[in-house]
Amino acid sequence: MDHTGLDKTRTDRFVGELWDDTIVPQLVDYIRIPNKSPMFDANWASHGYMDDAVTLMEAWARAQPIAGMHVEVVRLEGRTPLILLDIPASEGSASGDDCVLLYGHLDKQPEMTGWADGLGPWSPVIRGDKLFGRGGADDGYAIFGSLAAIMALQEQKLPHARCVILIEACEESGSYDLPYYVDHLAARIGKPSLVVCLDSGCGNYDQLWCTTSLRGLAGGNLIVNVLSEGVHSGDASGIVPSSFRILRQLLSRLEDEVSGKIKPEGLFVQIPDERLAQARKVAEVMGTSVYDKFPFLPGMTPMSGDLTELVLNRTWRPALSVTGVDGMPPLDNAGNVLRPYTAVKLSLRLPPTLDGDTAGAILQKLLLDNPPNGAHVSFKLEKSSTGWNAPPLSDWLTHAIDHASQDFFGAPAVHMGEGGTIPFMGMLGEKFPGAQFMVTGVLGPHSNAHGPNEFLHIPTGKRVTACVARVLAEHHAASVKGLTNGVGVAAGESRFGDHGCC
Numbered sequence: 001m002d003h004t005g006l007d008k009t010r011t012d013r014f015v016g017e018l019w020d021d022t023i024v025p026q027l028v029d030y031i032r033i034p035n036k037s038p039m040f041d042a043n044w045a046s047h048g049y050m051d052d053a054v055t056l057m058e059a060w061a062r063a064q065p066i067a068g069m070h071v072e073v074v075r076l077e078g079r080t081p082l083i084l085l086d087i088p089a090s091e092g093s094a095s096g097d098d099c100v101l102l103y104g105h106l107d108k109q110p111e112m113t114g115w116a117d118g119l120g121p122w123s124p125v126i127r128g129d130k131l132f133g134r135g136g137a138d139d140g141y142a143i144f145g146s147l148a149a150i151m152a153l154q155e156q157k158l159p160h161a162r163c164v165i166l167i168e169a170c171e172e173s174g175s176y177d178l179p180y181y182v183d184h185l186a187a188r189i190g191k192p193s194l195v196v197c198l199d200s201g202c203g204n205y206d207q208l209w210c211t212t213s214l215r216g217l218a219g220g221n222l223i224v225n226v227l228s229e230g231v232h233s234g235d236a237s238g239i240v241p242s243s244f245r246i247l248r249q250l251l252s253r254l255e256d257e258v259s260g261k262i263k264p265e266g267l268f269v270q271i272p273d274e275r276l277a278q279a280r281k282v283a284e285v286m287g288t289s290v291y292d293k294f295p296f297l298p299g300m301t302p303m304s305g306d307l308t309e310l311v312l313n314r315t316w317r318p319a320l321s322v323t324g325v326d327g328m329p330p331l332d333n334a335g336n337v338l339r340p341y342t343a344v345k346l347s348l349r350l351p352p353t354l355d356g357d358t359a360g361a362i363l364q365k366l367l368l369d370n371p372p373n374g375a376h377v378s379f380k381l382e383k384s385s386t387g388w389n390a391p392p393l394s395d396w397l398t399h400a401i402d403h404a405s406q407d408f409f410g411a412p413a414v415h416m417g418e419g420g421t422i423p424f425m426g427m428l429g430e431k432f433p434g435a436q437f438m439v440t441g442v443l444g445p446h447s448n449a450h451g452p453n454e455f456l457h458i459p460t461g462k463r464v465t466a467c468v469a470r471v472l473a474e475h476h477a478a479s480v481k482g483l484t485n486g487v488g489v490a491a492g493e494s495r496f497g498d499h500g501c502c
Contacts, residue, residue: 004158004473008407008466011152015466018151023144024131024458026060030106030140031124031133037107037172038080039382050169053106054081057143057167061085064147066154076184079177080107080169083143084185087150087163095161095479100472101192101435102163103424104142104199105171108135114452121454130455137442137456138449142198143167145461149468160472161479164189168424171199174383175423182431192435193484194397194475195428196468200418200441201449203286205460208405208467211439212278213315213417214425216350216387218359222250222367223327225376227340236338241373243327243342249372254348254363255320260303262318262348266362269351271316272389275417279315282416283307293445315417318354321347349419352387360384388425390437396483397436400474404467434485438471440464 033056035049044050054073061071061083070086083106089095111121111134119125121134146165153160166189170177182189202209224243231240248257255262262268283290290310291302304310313319324345328334350359360381371377393401405413425439442460443449478484 002403004470004477005156006153006158006470006473007156008470010156011466011469012408012462014152014155015148015469016462018148019144019458019462019465022060023141023148023461024126026056026144027131027136027140027456028124028126028133030056031131031136032122034111034122035106035108035135035169036110038170039173040110044080050080050107053140054083054169057083057106061143061147064151066147066151067091074181074185076177076180079180082169082177082181083165083167084188085143085147085163085165085167086188087165089162090154090159093159093161093476095159095476097162097190098479098484099162099164099190099192100160100194100196100475101189101428101432102142102146102165102196102198102468103167103428104139104146104165104197105168105175106135106140106143107169107172109138109172109450112450112452116453119453129458131458132453132455134454137447137454137461139199139441141442141456141461145198145465145468146196148465149472152466152469153473158473159476161476162190163472164192171423174385175427178424179427182427192432193479194471195425195432195435195437195439196471197422197425197437197439198441198464198468199422199424200439201420201443201447202441202460203282203414203416203444204289205444205457207409207411208401208413208464209440210401210413210415211418211441212390212415213275213352214388214421214439215315215352215417215419216354216356216359216385216426217347217421218350218356218363218381218384219323219345219347220363220382221343221345221380222247223341223343223378223380224250224371225341225378226373227338230337230340233336233338240338241375243339243375246372246375246377247342247344250367250377251320251322253366260319262320264362264366267318267348267350267354267359269316269353271312271351275316275389276312278415278417279311280308282311282414285414289445295446311416314419316351318351318359319349319419321349323347349421350387352389352417354386356384356386385421385423386426387421388429390439391429394436394478394483396474396478397438397471400471400478401438401467403474404470407470408463408466436484438468440467
């Protein structure tokens with residue numbers, strides 16, 4: 001035990017048994033539900049899969065023995081549902097009006113091809129200590145892990161502050177519904193002094209990883225039209241400019257095709273010294289797993305041999321991915337035709353502190369001005385979201401996070417930026433400027449979120465849950481000493497933009 005009274009052996013045992021007995025079976029059932037995010041299923045409401053996932057989680061939450069817990073599914077007209085759990089401060093708590101906000105999401109990315117034999121997005125499979133299938137780690141486990149952490153404290157009769165859990169159903173589409181819910185529920189949420197997010201990643205499965213920054217995202221559909229219909233390539237090639245070649249020209253305005261570096265200086269920011277130091281530490285801890293966690297083909301090499309540069313590329317520099325294509329027939333049905341158009345979906349990751357709307361405007365101007373050969377070029381901006389850079393950690397939270405990692409992983413915590421985006425973090429950073437953030441997750445090497453063979457590493461899920469319990473206990477102790485200070489904005493005083501991303 002320590003100053004909070006937490007018995008780590010008892011916590012470890014309680015959390016492990018809860019995961020084995022009820023959480024993993026619930027996640028198995030959840031993975032079977034194809035509740036794709038609205039961006040990938042326009043008819044999500046009529047299909048009913050999102051409601052199925054909500055019902056599963058709501059029922060499990062209601063069945064847990066947490067005194068005074070309020071469970072509600074909130075539905076704003078025309079928007080995806082949101083699960084709200086409100087757990088009062090434990091009896092005898094001296095934390096006053098202080099509270100903790102815990103966050104996760106239940107919507108999923110689409111299927112993706114390339115799953116190994118016997119695996120599939122909606123077919124849960126447990127192999128060893130891994131649960132394969134879409135959404136378990138990203139991040140269906142969040143509601144279960146959050147409640148398990150609170151129950152671990154209550155099982156030992158340890159005090160905790162009031163806890164509010166929000167589970168949204170729109171994160172993978174950019175969380176565009178979430179600001180409306182946060183404003184709608186502002187008075188009920190209160191002013192959290194700590195935000196815990198379980199939707200991030202980890203550099204290995206050997207210690208607790210906490211996210212210090214998240215990139216923003218600007219993206220959309222770029223379409224190049226040159227003809228009203230396809231024509232014989234032998235007749236037209238050399239006369240009619242290829243839509244594919246013009247597309248290449250436009251993309252070369254944005255990206256150096258040799259180095260992969262983004263060209264416009266306006267899409268870069270100055271990287272803070274603290275984040276540079278953290279990147280060097282991450283490179284030291286991870287070593288070559290910075291890149292060899294990815295399924296490179298034999299002979300393939302990463303974009304740089306400098307590990308620190310790779311970490312910075314992934315976390316603080318802009319980078320382009322082409323994630324979809326249209327206008328091209330499959331190879332076995334591709335005749336000798338000069339096609340009328342080529343379309344691609346662009347995903348441009350942005351530095352954490354770069355304004356998303358500014359980046360979106362740069363992207364639109366760059367791609368649309370002066371189209372080559374007078375081609376008809378359109379770019380529909382679907383996403384433009386600002387990333388997030390964590391405020392400095394309070395001493396109590398730094399101690400709590402490292403203490404938790406030592407207790408349940410047997411190694412010190414590591415702090416690093418992440419390459420993905422969690423729109424909720426930027427929103428909450430604006431909404432509660434005095435809050436501290438613990439952003440962590442279970443998406444480690446080869447877990448492959450959004451791709452084929454996605455898995456949840458079950459032992460890490462258990463350990464992260466236990467770590468959250470430790471941090472909640474430390475938060476209460478800090479709150480009693482007056483070391484926490486949640487500062488929010490008034491209900492209805494929205495400071496959110498209209499754009500999001502994932």
